[in-house]
Amino acid sequence: MTDHLTTALRRLPTPRCAYLYDTTTLRTRTAQLRAATPPRTTLLYAVKANGHPDVIHTLATECDGLEVASGGELTLAIQAGARRIVFGGPAKTDTELAAATTAGALLNVESPHELRRLAALGITADICLRINRTGTPLTGSHTMTGTPTPFGIDENQLPHVLADIPEGLRVIGFHLHAVSNNLDGAAHARFLTDAIDWSTRTAHTHDIPLRIVNAGGGLGIDYLTGNPIDLTPLSTVTVPDHLELILEPGRYLTADAGWYATEVLDLKTTHGRTFAILRGGTHHFRLPAAWGYSHPFTVIPIDDWPHPYPRLTIYDTPVDAVGELCTPRDVLTRNQHVTHLRTGDLLLYPRAGAYGWDISHHDFLRHEPPTFITL
């Protein structure tokens, strides 16, 4: 794989800076997840993880459809020819609600106020309710249920909400997205089983014709080691005959399908610390700064040096890999040991395909964007 990437990178003009997305990895990842999930599971790729048109197009084909959370993502999903679309998010506008309904998307409704707005728009539809459950059976980086959040309807308020569903709207399922970056496959399987059990019980109590249990996304990626989450426990989940289990993976499908590569523009040691200064940084790849971890890289040596001035080289040194922004927070990696690094070499960051470019503050300092290469 690295050969493939290196060849593509060498073709770029210097200073080199690029995102590379590999559609074969997207397909493999989807196939692995599909093989691990029980019958009657539907996979909808969560577009917010990576909205690159080639990524969306590939996953619209490989998955059963797409999960979107804005009018912009809805437009991308329609353009990609998604067979099914689910539309969620706590702050949908009237325009978005109308556009999603026109597109035939299934809505995850997040508040009683949103129900009344739908009714006022004259929308008649089968819908799911997003619930913020009382307990949270999962651990991960962003817990969204069992705790105060803007997402969904508090489980305690559900009886009142269900007693007052406006005319024309019919609740057929629950949306229970709970966590991000869970690395424990057995815990995720327990979460899915619990989501199905809770939904079945709740539907029975309130006489709801339950068809859908949407357990959202949250399957994780170990950024430091790259060790994959063990998906085998997912096959132990039983989805009853009359139900559909929807999963909305984002990170799991795209993280490993993307690399961020950036050229070392300068090397310097100040106050005892060595910095590799990059043609790029957190305005392209914000995830390490946003989450406060150090993202490991590999060095791609570039042997040509066409310049009249000497090439800077360091040996056997820990380096901080920092970006081109004028802020000390523009750090991708802290203290990674390199055996040999020169100006003009590239640092390659794997696992950059999810929440990489898409969550970054591209216009801060107005540097050139990276090149985007789809393999």
Ligand SMILES: *Cc1c(COP(=O)(O)O)cnc(C)c1O
């Ligand atoms: C972000 C999000 C996802 C995707 O989460 P991942 O952790 O990337 O799998 C799925 N569903 C909803 C509602 C989300 O907000």
